[in-house]
Amino acid sequence: xxxxxxxxxxxxxxxxxxxxxxxxxxxxxxxxxxxxxxxxxxxxxxxxxxx
Numbered sequence: 521x522x523x524x525x526x527x528x529x530x531x532x533x534x535x536x537x538x539x540x541x542x543x544x545x546x547x548x549x550x551x552x553x554x555x556x557x558x559x560x561x562x563x564x565x566x567x568x569x570x571x
Contacts, residue, residue: 523529527537544563545555 523535527535529535545552545559548555
């Protein structure tokens with residue numbers, strides 16, 4: 521796995537990701553039902569979505 525695919529390093533060697541992590545949609549406000557419904561199957565059955 522190459523770090524360059526997921527982030528970059530500055531002159532000091534500190535690594536920073538390209539995208540920041542997002543919290544699970546169930547904790548976001550205001551609620552977004554469409555995002556929550558898309559997130560639920562991926563949360564309970566993650567192996568199915570990786571293959």
